[in-house]
Structure formats: C-alpha cells, structure tokens
Amino acid sequence: MKQVQEGTLLWKPTKERIDQANIITYMNWLNENKGFSMPDYTSLWEWSVQHIEEFWETIWEYFHIQSSTPYHHVLSSHDMPGAKWFEGASINYAKHIFRNYKKDKTAIIHTSEVRPNRDEVTWEKLYEDTAALQQTLINLGVKQGDRVVGYIPNIYESIVSLLATVSLGAVWSSASPDFGKQSVIDRFKQIEPKVMITVDGYRYGGKEYNRMDVVKEVQAELPTLKATIAIPYLHTTEPFSNLLSVTLWNDATHYTGQELIYHDVEFNDPLWILFSSGTTGKPKPIVHSQGGILIEHLKALTFHTDLHEEDRFFWFTTTGWMMWNYLVSGLLTGSTIILYDGNPTYPDKRMLWKLAEETKMTIFGTSASYITACMKEGFSPLEEFDLSHLKTISSTGSPLPPEGFKWCYDHVKEDLSIASISGGTDVCTAFILGVPILPVYAGELQCLGLGAKIESFDDDGNPKINEVGELVLTEPFPAMPIYFWNDEDGSRMHHSYFDMYPGIWRHGDYIKITERGTCIIYGRSDATINRGGIRIGTSEIYRAVDQIKEIKDSLIVDIPLENGDSLVPLFVIMADHQQLTEEIIDAIKYQIRTQCSPRHVPTEVIPVQDIPKTLNGKKLEIPVKKILMGQPLEKVANKGSLSNPESLVYFVRFAKERL
Numbered sequence: 001m002k003q004v005q006e007g008t009l010l011w012k013p014t015k016e017r018i019d020q021a022n023i024i025t026y027m028n029w030l031n032e033n034k035g036f037s038m039p040d041y042t043s044l045w046e047w048s049v050q051h052i053e054e055f056w057e058t059i060w061e062y063f064h065i066q067s068s069t070p071y072h073h074v075l076s077s078h079d080m081p082g083a084k085w086f087e088g089a090s091i092n093y094a095k096h097i098f099r100n101y102k103k104d105k106t107a108i109i110h111t112s113e114v115r116p117n118r119d120e121v122t123w124e125k126l127y128e129d130t131a132a133l134q135q136t137l138i139n140l141g142v143k144q145g146d147r148v149v150g151y152i153p154n155i156y157e158s159i160v161s162l163l164a165t166v167s168l169g170a171v172w173s174s175a176s177p178d179f180g181k182q183s184v185i186d187r188f189k190q191i192e193p194k195v196m197i198t199v200d201g202y203r204y205g206g207k208e209y210n211r212m213d214v215v216k217e218v219q220a221e222l223p224t225l226k227a228t229i230a231i232p233y234l235h236t237t238e239p240f241s242n243l244l245s246v247t248l249w250n251d252a253t254h255y256t257g258q259e260l261i262y263h264d265v266e267f268n269d270p271l272w273i274l275f276s277s278g279t280t281g282k283p284k285p286i287v288h289s290q291g292g293i294l295i296e297h298l299k300a301l302t303f304h305t306d307l308h309e310e311d312r313f314f315w316f317t318t319t320g321w322m323m324w325n326y327l328v329s330g331l332l333t334g335s336t337i338i339l340y341d342g343n344p345t346y347p348d349k350r351m352l353w354k355l356a357e358e359t360k361m362t363i364f365g366t367s368a369s370y371i372t373a374c375m376k377e378g379f380s381p382l383e384e385f386d387l388s389h390l391k392t393i394s395s396t397g398s399p400l401p402p403e404g405f406k407w408c409y410d411h412v413k414e415d416l417s418i419a420s421i422s423g424g425t426d427v428c429t430a431f432i433l434g435v436p437i438l439p440v441y442a443g444e445l446q447c448l449g450l451g452a453k454i455e456s457f458d459d460d461g462n463p464k465i466n467e468v469g470e471l472v473l474t475e476p477f478p479a480m481p482i483y484f485w486n487d488e489d490g491s492r493m494h495h496s497y498f499d500m501y502p503g504i505w506r507h508g509d510y511i512k513i514t515e516r517g518t519c520i521i522y523g524r525s526d527a528t529i530n531r532g533g534i535r536i537g538t539s540e541i542y543r544a545v546d547q548i549k550e551i552k553d554s555l556i557v558d559i560p561l562e563n564g565d566s567l568v569p570l571f572v573i574m575a576d577h578q579q580l581t582e583e584i585i586d587a588i589k590y591q592i593r594t595q596c597s598p599r600h601v602p603t604e605v606i607p608v609q610d611i612p613k614t615l616n617g618k619k620l621e622i623p624v625k626k627i628l629m630g631q632p633l634e635k636v637a638n639k640g641s642l643s644n645p646e647s648l649v650y651f652v653r654f655a656k657e658r659l
Contacts, residue, residue: 004402006443006520010409011416013436021436023303029062041438041447042517049453052475056295056451060086063298066099067091068264075476080503081493083476086291090264093271093290094130094167096298098260100309100334101127107331109312109359110156113203113342114233118358121156126163131258133164133229136247140195140227144169144263147193147273150319151175151184151215153202153341157231157249158319159328161197166271166290169263173273173285176320177202180595181214183540185221186282187275191485192224199233200240204598205343212239219244267291268482274322274425276496283540284496285485288428292478296429297329299450304433305363305394305419307333312389314338315365316352322425323365323396349374353381360389367397368420369531371404372563380411387413394419396430398530399521401563402442420445422509422521426497427479432511432519444518452477454519456511461501468512468522473505480505522560529558529568531599538621544595545570548587550578555611556602557625569628570602573611580607606654610647612637620648627651 018024027044030036038044048055053074060074071089076082101123108121142148148165152158152174165172173191175184177199188196196219201210219225230240231249240246271290275283301307313330314337317323330337338359344352344366353374356364371393374381381387393408393416400420408418419434422445431452432445440446448454456469463469473480484493500506510522529536538556545554552575559567570588574580585605592601612620626636633652637645 004406004442006402006441007514008402008406008442009439010405010442011418011440013417013439014415017417018437022306022308023435023437026062026303030058034058041435045448045450045517048450049475052451052453056085056478059295059299059451063295063302065089065091065295066095067267071267078476080473080476080505081480081490081498083480084268085289085295085476085478086267089267089291091267091291091294092167092169092262092264093294094163094260095262095264096294097163097331098123098127098130100331102334106336108156108159108337108339110339110341111355112153112155112340113206113346115155119156126160127260128256128258129160129253130163130167131260132253132255133160134167134260135255135258136229136252137164137168137170137195140247142168142170142194144265145270146170146195147173147191148195148197149173149175149188149191149193151177151188151196151198151211151218152231152319153177153199153233154318154324154339155199155231155233155341156339157197158324159331159337159339160253161229162272162328167260167262169265169269169290171270171273171287173275174319174324175275176318177209177211177214178204178318178597178599179320180544180597181217182543182595183283183536183597184214184218186540187285188218189221190282190285191273193222194224194226195229196222196225196227197229197231199231201234203234203342205346208234210234210239212242216243265290270482272325272428273485274325274428276425284492286426286428286481287483287485288479289482292480292482293325293329293428294332296427296451296477296479297326298332300429300431300433301326301330301333303450304421304430304435304447305330306392306417306436307335307363309334311335311362312338312359313363313365314340314356314359314361315394316340316344316367316370317365322423322428325428326430327365344370345373349377350379350381350384353385353387356381356387356390357385362389363392363394364390365394365396368395368400368404369398369565371395371400371408372565375404375407375411376563382411382413390416392417392419392434392436394421394434396421396423398560398566400443403563405440405442422511422519424507424509426481426507427477429479431473431477431479432521441518444514444520447517448513448519454511454513456513457501457504457506461504465513465515468510470500471507471509471511471521472501473507477505529556529600531558531566531568531597536596536600538619540596541570541592541600544591545572545588547591547595548584550575550584551588553611555619555621555624557621557628559625559628568600568603570605571608571611572605573609574607580605608647608650610644610650612644612647612651623648624651628655630655
C-alpha cells in the first residue's frame with residue numbers, strides 16, 4: 001500500500017454528526033445549568049483538567065449517580081498516590097447498569113466458535129440470570145469484599161458472573177482460558193478467592209482445548225476456594241465429575257422470580273482486580289474502585305465513544321484483557337454489547353466484518369494489528385459486506401499506523417470516525433481517545449480525554465509539546481488504582497508509577513502531544529511483550545522457557561515495526577554447549593504456547609553466548625530493546641553498572657546486520 005504521511009487530514013465530521021454527538025449535549029447542559037460556554041473541545045478539555053473537582057462534580061450530576069449516602073467532598077486532596085474521590089458516597093456499579101433495564105430490548109448479542117448461532121439476550125433475561133446467580137453466591141457465603149474469579153471465555157455467562165458478583169459488593173477477577181496453568185495460579189493465588197467460575201475448555205481457530213487438567217491444578221493451589229461453578233461449554237457435564245465442590249451453571253441459575261439485591265459500598269471500595277503483565281515478577285493485582293470505574297466509564301463511553309441507547313458496541317477481546325471490562329461497561333449507557341469468543345481470523349480475516357454486518361454493529365473495536373492484517377490481506381470489506389450501520393472503528397493495543405487509518409476509509413467506509421485510543425490495565429480505561437466532533441488525522445489519536453491531565457515529560461520532568469516523552473498524569477484521575485492487593489505499605493504501587501517523577505503518575509508509554517492537541521503513541525517504555533493487543537510480562541515467558549533443560553538462560557524483547565506489527569526475538573543461551581535444533585525450538589514454542597499464551601510465541605529463537613545483566617543479576621531488556629530499535633549503545637546502557645558489558649556488542653551487531 002502507498003505510504004500515507006502522518007498527520008494527513010482524512011475525515012471531518014458533518015454538522016449533523018456533530019449536532020447528534022453526546023458531548024455536544026453535555027456542553028449545552030453546562031451552558032444552560034452552570035453558565036459555562038465552551039466554544040470547542042480544546043476549551044472543554046482545558047477547563048476539565050484545570051478545575052478537576054468542578055468537572056467531575058458535573059459528571060456526577062449529569063449522569064444522576066445514585067448514592068444512598070451523600071459525599072463529603074469531590075476530592076480529598078491533589079496528592080498522588082492517596083487522593084480519594086467522593087468520600088462518603090455509597091454506590092453500586094451493577095445498580096447503574098440495570099437502571100437501563102427495558103424488558104424486551106436486546107442487552108447482549110453473543111456468539112463464538114463453540115456457539116456459532118448468534119443469540120440475542122434481552123435485559124429481562126440478563127436480569128433474571130444475574131439475580132439467580134446472585135442467590136447462589138449468597139448461598140455459598142459470598143459477601144462484600146470476598147473475591148470471585150472466572151477462568152472463563154468472553155461468553156454471556158461471563159457477564160452474568162461479573163454482575164452477580166459486584167452486585168453483592170464482592171470483588172471480581174478473571175483470566176482467559178488461553179492462559180496457561182502457572183499464569184492463572186500466579187494471578188488467583190494472590191487474591192485468595194472464595195468461588196471460581198470456569199469452563200471445561202474452549203475452541204480457537206477450529207481446534208478444541210480441554211482445560212480440565214488446568215482447572216484441577218488451579219483448584220489444588222487455592223486453599224481458600226469453597227466452591228466451583230462449572231459451565232459445560234465444550235461438552236456435557238461429564239468432565240466436571242472429578243472436581244471438588246462443583247455446582248453446574250444450570251443449577252446455579254435455576255432460581256426463578258428472584259429480585260436482584262444491590263449492596264451499596266463506599267465509592268472507593270474495590271470493584272474488580274486486574275493483573276499487570278508481570279514484567280518484573282508475578283503479575284501485579286491492580287484494584288479499581290466501584291465509583292471510580294463507574295464515573296470514568298460513563299464519561300468515556302458516553303462522550304468519547306459516543307454510545308447511545310440504540311448503538312451496538314463490539315470489541316474483540318478476552319476476559320484476560322481490560323478491554324473486556326470496558327466492553328461490559330457499555331451496558332452503563334443502555335447500548336447493546338456484542339461478544340465474540342474465538343479466533344478473529346478463523347476461518348479467515350473476513351469473520352469479524354461478517355459479524356459486523358449480521359449484528360448491525362455501530363462501534364467496531366479491535367486491535368491495530370487486526371486492521372493491518374486485513375490491510376495486508378488485500379480485500380475490501382466495503383465490497384463484500386453491508387456496513388451501513390457502522391459509524392466508528394476504534395483500535396488499541398498498539399499504535400495504528402497512518403496506512404491503517406487510510407485503509408479504513410478506502411476499504412471499509414468513507415464516512416467513519418476512526419478512533420485510535422490508548423490507556424491501559426492500570427486505569428482500566430482509555431484516557432487518550434476519539435471524539436466524533438473532531439477531525440481524524442492519519443496516525444494520530446484525536447484528543448486527550450476529559451478530566452485526564454496528561455502531559456509529555458522529558459527525563460527531567462519538563463512538559464513538552466511536539467516532542468516524544470514519557471506519558472504522565474499530573475493530577476489525580478478517578479480510575480487510578482485504589483491500591484495493589486496485599487501491598488499493605490503501598491510500596492509496590494509507588495514503585496510502579498511514582499518513582500520516576502515523585503507525586504506524578506508515570507504511565508510507561510512514549511507519547512508526543514501535538515500543537516493541535518492530537519497525540520501519537522510510540523509504544524511502551526517498559527519491557528512488556530504486546531501481541532495482538534494482549535500484553536504479557538517477560539517473567540512469564542522466562543518461567544516457561546526455563547522448563548526446557550537444554551536452555552540455560554534467555555531474554556525476550558518486543559520490537560515494534562512501522563506496519564503496526566512487532567518482531568519478538570527470543571535470545572537463548574544453550575546449556576552444556578548444546579546446539580539449538582528445530583526440536584528444541586519447537587519445545588520452547590510449545591511451552592510458551594501452553595504455559596503463557598499462543599499469542600506470545602516468539603517470532604524467532606536465536607542462540608547467543610551471553611545475556612547482558614546488571615551487577616545484581618537483572619536482565620537488561622530495555623537497553624537491548626533500544627539497541628535493536630537503532631539507538632546508540634552509549635545512550636542506552638551504563639557499562640559500569642553491568643556484570644558483563646561485552647555482551648552488548650552482539651546486540652549492536654545484530655541490529656546493524658539483521659534489522
């Protein structure tokens with residue numbers, strides 16, 4: 001495809017599109033009720049971050065947040081970490097979802113490789129099943145603060161499980177079944193769940209994966225587990241006969257005529273626990289609050305994603321990625337959400353576009369890598385499918401290249417808002433987003449999110465415009481974690497975000513903010529391996545590779561490419577002077593595929609003599625990544641801090657000769 005210059009204007013919204021946008025309704029409301037006249041988005045954003053307490057109070061009022069007790073103040077302080085929002089308020093996330101209840105309206109459309117026939121679930125059915133499962137959880141002794149975990153695909157039952165859990169003030173967490181045994185144990189064992197909800201397996205790319213052995217081993221590693229609720233997804237109930245304390249899904253949801261009970265909790269009490277990728281150790285259990293997520297997701301999905309009640313909102317995701325939680329929150333707006341479980345390119349890359357046509361999808365959420373893969377395939381969804389309902393394509397996971405933007409306009413639809421967005425698991429939202437009242441420029445994210453004071457800092461903490469720097473938040477934000485689980489003194493959370501710039505959140509992405517307020521993201525500034533929008537930490541890769549006896553040590557890095565894909569070389573030191581054979585490579589890939597994820601199998605396995613490490617034994621992943629991206633050695637590594645500085649010479653040569 002012909003190269004498209006970054007920053008090329010590709011689309012401008014019509015007056016009709018602007019007038020219909022939710023954010024215009026809000027701006028008019030501000031003018032009528034608060035006397036604030038905002039002439040454009042830039043003015044609105046600047047006000048929202050210069051007067052954050054006033055802004056978030058208007059969000060509370062505009063969305064009619066229901067609290068059984070009044071809040072004392074909007075924000076306890078501007079200190080980070082430690083700032084608390086709306087202290088005194090008592091709310092429930094699930095209550096705000098079900099206030100959109102309309103008996104016969106479709107709430108969820110779901111399909112999968114296992115269940116190819118699309119099923120449309122009404123709000124009445126969703127309410128009944130949630131109330132029934134809630135009763136089962138009550139019978140199992142689940143109460144406020146208890147953890148319920150799901151080892152479960154992106155299917156209808158996963159939504160019911162989350163809503164039933166949080167309606168009680170209990171805390172939800174989930175992992176996708178394509179996570180290997182150790183990855184699941186490393187997550188769930190930290191948070192000591194009382195109940196686990198699971199399936200017997202899943203189907204991906206036409207192949208079935210039985211997970212019963214994994215489920216049994218996970219059960220054995222969770223001494224706090226009192227019960228397991230089992231969903232016969234691949235097969236009948238027979239595979240569950242050897243599990244401990246099992247309740248089958250149909251039995252867990254057989255109650256009829258139940259009223260859903262909402263247990264209000266403090267605004268800053270936990271809603272769910274998401275896990276980091278585990279780059280430097282076990283995955284970090286990131287705890288988000290009921291109120292913070294509620295108010296942020298209402299804002300982001302209503303004003304930026306522009307969800308209306310009649311919209312049909314889809315994102316390709318798994319339950320192991322924060323975009324699943326974000327998709328669930330589409331129900332807060334009263335819109336219909338669309339779930340798909342399976343391989344997005346099976347039987348070919350047309351599958352999701354066919355789904356868009358069949359469901360009359362209006363918001364198509366995916367990864368940048370999927371769009372670029374479709375682009376390389378050389379087909380035009382526009383020519384094969386009726387996409388007349390589609391109004392927005394949104395992508396995340398990695399930066400969408402300018403050519404990806406242009407392909408959408410040339411081969412999907414001319415009148416389309418393209419919203420490349422960025423945020424992360426840490427905040428369970430996107431804070432650099434789209435908005436339908438602004439133009440779209442190739443390769444650029446449209447705007448900084450309302451209420452998110454994002455800046456680009458150099459190494460000395462100076463804000464920069466039109467220069468690449470560290471993405472930081474210089475004011476508190478409601479969706480920031482309230483804490484990490486079992487991080488009693490807060491040291492782990494402080495180290496994760498506040499070490500580099502004291503009192504300021506460092507997110508871990510490289511960003512450039514342009515003069516017109518658009519943004520360009522240049523990927524993570526840490527060592528996370530990001531494939532297809534799914535992130536996993538290097539430590540999880542190493543744990544899998546370490547099981548190969550012929551491998552002495554290893555190092556893996558993720559090198560972003562201009563086309564939106566990435567190169568992921570795994571460098572290995574062979575044990576006892578052995579040769580790297582195809583059989584060993586296959587064994588490495590098998591371990592990573594089964595223990596971690598099929599998505600994170602390296603693109604190449606390369607033998608090396610040595611791996612650079614610090615004096616205290618830490619692998620130099622970031623310096624190696626920077627060298628392979630073309631940065632000079634003297635700027636990326638302090639040789640005096642290395643135990644084996646000569647090892648870097650190989651990577652410099654590799655970059656010149658191979659990249």
